[in-house]
Amino acid sequence: MESLLYLIPAMLLLGGLGLAGFLWALKSGQYDDMEGNAARILYDDDDKPLPAPNKEKEK
């Protein structure tokens, strides 16, 4: 039963990390264009990262 003492926090932490990752991805606009991004990955030109579209939206 002692194993619970570190397994449970570890589980919550990992799950929480996943959730935080998703919320971050959502906020940085990565879910705005699912169709385009699915195709974009196929072109091997240099594709610059998105310049934080949310910053100006919030202004």
Added chain:
Amino acid sequence: MTQTCLHCGDPIPPLSDGAEGFCCKGCEGAYNLINGLGLKTYYERRTLDPDVKALRPDDDAAQIDYRAHIIEEDGINTLYLMVEGIHCAACVWLIETALAKQETVDQARVNMSTRRLVLKWHGDKIDPNRLVSVITGLGYRLVPYDPNLLNTENQKREKELLRAMAVAGFATANVMLFSVSVWAGYSQGMMQSTRDLMHWLSALVALPAIAYAGRPFYRSALTALRSGRSNMDVPISMAVVLTAGMSLFQVISGEEHAYFDSAISLLFFLLIGRYLDRRARGRARGAAEHLLGLNAVAVTVLDENGSQSLLPPDQVKDGMIVLSTAGERIAVDGVIIDGQSDIDTSLISGESVPVTAKADDRVFAGTTNLSGALKIKVTATGESTLLAEIVRLMEEAEAGRANYVAIADRVARHYGPIVNVLSLGTFIYWCFIAGAPWHDALLNAIAVLIITCPCALALAVPVVQVIASGRLMRQGILVKTGTALERFAQVKHVVFDKTGTLTLGRAELVNRDEIDPETLHLAASIAAASKHPLSRALCRAFGPVAVKSGVEEVPGNGLVWQDVRLGSRAWCGDKNAPISMGPELWLARDGQDSVCLKFADHLRADAKDVVNGLKAQGYGVHLLSGDRIEPVEKVAKDLSLDDWKAQCSPKDKCDALEGLDKPLMVGDGLNDAPALAAAHVSLSPSTAIDVSQTAADAVFQGDRLKAVLEVLGVAKKAESLVKQNFALAFLYNSVTIPLAVAGFVTPLIAAVAMSTSSLVVIANALRLSKGKV
């Protein structure tokens, strides 16, 4: 095999003016431009979508001055544009790379799902027209939009739902892990201290998640309660909050059962439904807005010193002088001060034959200037204008429809009180009759609330609607409002407008067989130089044709090429020939008889089938038109419609609808807009004027009227599925409520019962996505 153009992929017409392998000069230019930028791989990467506009540079598209739409910030200029003509991801790549190669451009990003382009550059403000011309030169059409007006509220809501869903999903998964341990513990003999630890941990995860993820429901429930109504969100919120509260109480007092898993998974399921529902609707609305935005044109305004400038229609003020060229839709109400032309008023009045307008005549926004340039003085936009009158009628009509209550809320209205009474009854029974301690009695009462969980009930409608609107959307029918499908299912009468609805709303050549092919070719190659709708119709009838060089346009009359004249009857026609029903063009050559080309507005190809189909299904079919009696009578006869009415004013149409039980209005014109708003439910083609598209509950794309049958069929099917789902939910409740009243419900039973009922409801709804209706 016909050769296809290297750029746009359309067949190459004989005698093309472009170089070998191209259909026209524009495509040749675009091809060279792409090669010059070193982006030739585009042609290997793309797949052409036959449904999207051909990639042919359009030199006659309305010119827009993009400068008026720039948003400037810290020396960086931003332009938001809608793009028409995106076929596949290669187009996205082409647009972005072509723009990125321009020196001043900082960022060019196309969103492929919404077909919108954000363009940022620094420096000169005159730049945009040059930058944009790079893209229009490739064959795309770009229209500016206001990012603050379009959809932002919706997007915010959608993102909020997605965030709530993520949180609820996370919490559900973790709480379930704890719960499974506890359930396993029943049989394996878990120690009480371990069980309590599990419960406390569940509470720790579930309570904040319930507080956060439930907000969309609490908000809506509170709004409803405040205005003294009830909706589906009221029982949902009550069940969730009470379950969470009771479980917390249980945990504190160290009891055996806690229901956190039920509460949070209920939220999670419902949020999935909510999110899908909103996204489907948002996409339909977005697509409809996209279509509308592309129709928006700039207005050419004349200064006092005679110089021209282009303004968006909303920036045009009273008293300005506006220039309208042939073939353009007039964007303002006003009085003609100079010029003469034929005006096509079909969208306003339904009248199919153009009327002649000259100085001092009034013209209205939404009409099309057919033949000559006009100078129009913009008149006061007071109560007296036609548009204001129509808007007033629409508002009146819409007020009546606002009373419609969605089926889910109607059910909730009766469902809420019943559950509350049951729960209260349970408490009274256990406390006073069975003599249980008040604490146990309360527990059983709350179990009733949980087990009558509105999960299946709340999913019953949205799941079906998501699948139904998804299915319709694949067929080009965009359902914009939430309750539209329910209202479509109740329709008893279908009322059609004539021009643009039963008919295509555009002229088609009718006497092709009477004209020898050589003459037709000559006429078409001259007509190709003009924007006049009849010239366009002629070219369309002939097929791809190379334009003759050196054609001159004589405003108000027609076209001249060498000694050949193509134009109106008065100018080059035989004045003694019998007058035909529709518009006509005459071709005159020296030493030969003039040839008459007759045009008519054809019925949509499947109009008769649709009308017969509707009759066979027992709908009352009616025709209301603003056009003259003869053409309306002819259409009614062709379609064997008995109930028709001609020369209807917008008000007449509304009045006629009032006499019908649950009518569906199908119409496109400005004169239909009030009727569209007044009808029980309404449908309009995507070629309709913007006011009508906004007023309509659904918009259909394409030339086929079959959309009417499809919408009604899917709506009927959806309604029966919704009813089945409600029946399933009640069936499930009738089994579980006695258990709850008797006090047998453990968290395990609650969780299993809830999930199965939800899955059954979803599986039932999925049946709509395939098969015939």
